[in-house]
Amino acid sequence: MKDPFKNDEPDELQDDAMREASQGEETPDAHKAAVPLAAPAAMPGTEEKKPLVSRRSFVLGIGGVAVLGGIGAVRYVAPHAPLVRPPGGQDEERLVSACIRCQKCYEICPRDVIRPAHIEDGVVTMQTPTFDFSRSFCDWCEEGNGGVPLCVSVCPTLALELPAGATPENTILGKAALNKDWCLAYKLIGCRFCYDACPYEAMGLDDNGRPYVIDDSCNGCGACESVCVSLQNGSISAGAIDRAIVIHPLDEQGNIVYPAYFGRKEATNG
Amino acid sequence: MGKKAAPVRVIVSLVVIAIIAVGFATNAGIGTISAFGWSDISLLCPLGALGTMLASKLLVPRALIALVIAVVLIIIFGRAFCAWACPVPLLQRLRNIFKKPESKTEGLPTPGGEAPLVKEPLSANGSDAPEALVADAVVMEAREAKDAKKEAACPGNCGSCAEKRSKIDSRHFILGGSLLSAAVFGFPVFCLVCPIGLSFALILLVMRLFGGGDVTWSLVIVPLVLFVELVLFRKWCSKLCPLSAFMSLLGLLNKTFKPRIDDSRCIETAQGASCGICGKVCPEGIDPRHPELSEAGMNECTKCRECAVSCPTKALTLPLLPKK
Secondary structure, three states: OOOOOOOOOOOHHHHHHHHHHHHHHHOHHHHHOOOOOOOHHHOOOOOOOOOOOOHHHHHHHHHHHHHHHHHHHHHHHOOOOOOOOOOOOOOHHHHHHHOOOOOHHHHHOOOOOEEEOOHHHOOOOOOOEEEOOOOOOOOOOHHHHOOOOHHHHHOOOOOOOOOOOOOOOOOOOOEEEEOOOOOOHHHOOOOOHHHHHOOOOOEEEOOOOOEEEOHHHOOOOOHHHHHOOOOOOOOOOOOOOOOOEEEEOEOOOOOEOOOOOOOOHHHOOO | OOOOOHHHHHHHHHHHHHHHHHHHHOOOOOOOOOEEEEOOEEEEOHHHHHHHHHHHOOOOHHHHHHHHHHHHHHHHHOOHHHHHOOHHHHHHHHHHHOOOHHHHHHOOOOOOOOHHHHHHHHHOOOOOHHHHHHHHHHHHHHHHHHHHHHHHHOOOOOOOOOOOOOOOOHHHHHHHHHHHHHHHHOOOHHHHHOHHHHHHHHHHHHHHHHHHOOOOOHHHHHHHHHHHHHHHOOOHHHHHOHHHHHHHHHHHHOOOOOOEEOOOOOHHHHHOOOOOHHHHHOOOOOOOOOHHHOOOOHHHOOOOOHHHHHOOOOOEEOOOOOOO
16 A cells, blocks of 8 residues: 555655655754755844745745655656546546546546546546446447547546547557456356447357457447446356456557456457 | 624535535536536636646646636635635534534634634624623633733744734745646646545545445545645645635735725724724734734735624625725
8 A cells, every 4th residue: 555645765855855844844943954045034133134935934835845746756656557548538648647636527427437546546646537337338428428528528628638530449448358267158158248238349259159359349448348247246256356358458559458366368368 | 793704604615515516426517626617617726727737738728718717716806715615624624623612712813724713702602792792802801811922932033923924935835836846747746635626536435435335545545635734734724725825826916805994983993992803803814904913914815704794893894896
């Protein structure tokens, strides 16, 4: 568990910053030690003009700025793993830069598939929009807004912004991956909910009627994940901690980023 | 004297929170205070607007427009947001719940964001005017004694209690730091720890916990950060808040809704007696009667109306336009 607001990296510069910060915040006398800038006028007897900033203010201010610097550095010290982002958020750098965590996209989503990222997803990315496909999927607001994603149109800071010519087919939110260990069809139960749900013909059935993902056609809309019953009461596979078909984010090179539990690579896509 | 300004402010802030909570539960797209509005129209937090443009190195038209509107609103209303809409003073009131009741009688007006405490002693004594005045006098005496004690304890050269608060203080460093950190690190760093944003994040986290079983460590971390910011740093608003700093700077241009004293009714000018209640109740440390004794400049005024409602002769008003 990482505390986002304390930076414990062994970075010398930051260490100094944190020390300064804690001085400013905890010990009011600590300002005697340092702070050359604002000090002179506080000397009794010397007839000088009132300093622009009191010593205490100066220390507190610098301390606060140092804390902000420490938090800012987390982005580079402990970069977060990629997340499945709503349409227009595929440029991770830009999304993290521009998002002010106002939750407008979360609110407006007519299918309620956007969720604010958890702190476990990364300190810097906390409260930014990601997807929760447990109950529904992203249809690009086909139903709700005629195919124009509302999350993109309400975003006030261009954190979600679709490039010109973006379509649901060429905007890859993520890729579905099927875990054969947990998939009911691979226990020959005959389940094909994901195959039936896929709106982009990105699922196929093998000779035994078991579904597999056609990687090149999958755009990560989440329809398959939202209907997967492998984790539901009465059908749960032994040891399963997630649904058998889940959308995973892509890294900058376009490779699927699997979660740690997704142990066996060969057990993924058909 | 039975009137209080604080409960009205509490109700207004609660209504704001309620509206935003309704937004969370529906698909209306009301947004939080960070981007308050309706669907595509958002009044962005001015600091967020500046931060996001500095961080993403993009000129965002909507953010620019929102910034201009915010600046105009601040010039008209000063720091009224702080007293009337911000959830932080509400959270700080929670601190008072844990205080012992007797501490109420020594509720010194502190030049912080702690407006709520101040009115309690004045109003706790009922609505009967003469009795209330006597009780108030007692309270005032107690306060003066406390003030004297405070001054005696002060070595005299600290410059922070007797002298006017400098126009620039630690908040302005944080303001500069949050803009600088946004530019340097490429994301709005302050947004991550902003207690306004975190307050609404917490409401949303709780709603999602009960509404959808969304369990996350954020539910522990967010309240913890809020606790550190608002309880350990009691004077968040006046010492650390960069939004308060931004508004206090623009507040220098504020000419409207300023406290105005009708000299023909004011006890000090009309009867030659001493009063000073308006200055004592001001949570920001402004003394409308004796500006030279103020700890803070008039640009810090949050239009909270404590001075107006506690004036014994109703001589103080906050009119739209200043007297010619």
